Amino acid sequence: MGSWAALPTGKVVRLESAGPLPAALDSLPREAPAILTCTAPDAPSPKALVAAILDELDATVLGLFPAWLPEAEGIDGPGGAGPAAVRTLALRTAATTAHFGPFLAELAERALRARPAPFPAPFMSLSPGPGCSSEVAPSRFPPEVRAAGLTRALAAARRRAGASLLIEVPDGLSARGQEILVAAGEWLAHRAGLSVWLAGPLPAVDRLETVRAPDHHGRPSPLGRSARPQVPGRPQVPGRPPATGRPHPASAAERALESALSGCGWAAGRAWNQTIRPSALASPVRVDLVWQEDRCVVEVDGPEHRGPDAFADDRARDVRLQIAGYAVLRFTDAQVLTDPQAVVRHIELFLRNRRVSQDRVS
Structure with a gap:
């Protein structure tokens, strides 16, 4: 397989790689899909696993606002006419795109309400109080609508044609867990058009196509810390990663x-x-x-x-x-x-x- 863009889309495949898999968008070509990475737990059912994956996708897309609704740039918080304004912008965007208007409007308002009030300069701060998770209201839409809508928003945020879910399969996942994982992936691929790439051992499931991961460079992560490039004036220390418990030796x-x-x-x-x-x-x-x-x-x-x-x-x-x-x-x-x-x-x-x-x- 020569390119990440050439991997099968809209289906579940097992991804085989000789080295670490990429987990960031900036390490892949523009024609590749937007990628969200996660790990596979031993979930009790496909429905439960789909719900958990949608919650992760939801949190990621909320955090990428307003990249998927660029006209909302500058609307900083939920005060005043902000919620009505982003809903209007979302409906306007959906009228000329593949987005579902009511879902995008709700997503935009939820994203705006999840934003903290701007902190006075010169400090940037994201600082929720205790129990902040309850402040992010859940979506009122069913899983089918959420899956498709969040997939489109993730792709739009990264200016990509589609989106992919890269799931790392841990060693020792039970046979039942493997079946549940594949069934959940098939639901997401069918309902949301997600490309689902399963990276890891799946000996209990023999119905998946196995594809070879393309060569790539680096392993930054959208859910973790991206690899720091060489920056003028900031010395790099080869072979010396951040030491747990101490400041980074290069910082x-x-x-x-x-x-x-x-x-x-x-x-x-x-x-x-x-x-x-x-x-x-x-x-x-x-x-x-x-x-x-x-x-x-x-x-x-x-x-x-x-x-x-x-x-x-x-x-x-x-x-x-x-x-x-x-x-x-x-x-x-x-x-x-x-x-x-x-x-x-x-x-x-x-x-x-x-x-x-x-x-x-x-």
């Missing part, structure tokens, strides 16, 4: 922030470069800094996060973490290196307020 900003936090008693419980799995299906997310007990994540962003694709990936990733109950605070390298104490004060204020709120809830 002066992470080291500066840790130095500023090290004398603060309220900052106890922090952990650098940890892996979080927001849900049973989602691929693991590597975060810069986390207070796990407070469910607060801090990201330190270099210049590689400024591009539109990187921003969209970060946004989808943050929403997934928010839905799982995490707050996400983002600072740039420049903010940390220029005024680390201001960043520390912001984190302290946020954590103290969050702890008070959690105490009240408990």
